[in-house]
Amino acid sequence: MIFVYDYHPGCETLLNRHFSPDQPGYCDPFINDTSTPRPYSYQKNNLLRHTQNNKLPEPLIWNYIIQLTSALRVIHSSALACRSLDPTKIIINSRNR
Known part of the structure; x- marks a missing residue:
């Protein structure tokens, strides 16, 4: 099996750029128990982890x-x-393109 895809050096996903877990206001309820199944709403709520600032x-x-x-x-x-x-599929370069 061969996978072919474009390579975009220096790019990151929209999720990594603006919704990373090390930003303030992030709280992962599943961080201590990795065996717990995550509900579908967990992925959507991950996008809401920014504080007002x-x-x-x-x-x-x-x-x-x-x-x-x-x-x-x-x-x-x-x-x-x-x-x-999906924010994990959208890539952004250094010029926000």
């Missing part, structure tokens, strides 16, 4: 929204579906 700047949010919606527009115009729009 760590909000993303509005221009950066708009930058992400415009880039993601234009990517979705290209995908949909090709009669395809985007089935994996």
Whole structure:
């Protein structure tokens, strides 16, 4: 089996860039018990672990929204579906692209 994928050096995922566990306000209820099954809502709630002081700047949010919606527009115009729009699948380079 051979996997082929593009290599993007210096890039990181949206989840790692803005929702890392070492930021203040992060509390992982499953940190002590790794054998406990995690509910589906656990993944969604992981995105809500910022405190009020760590909000993303509005221009950066708009930058992400415009880039993601234009990517979705290209995908949909090709009669395809985007089935994996997830913070772990979106990569960001040093210029937030």
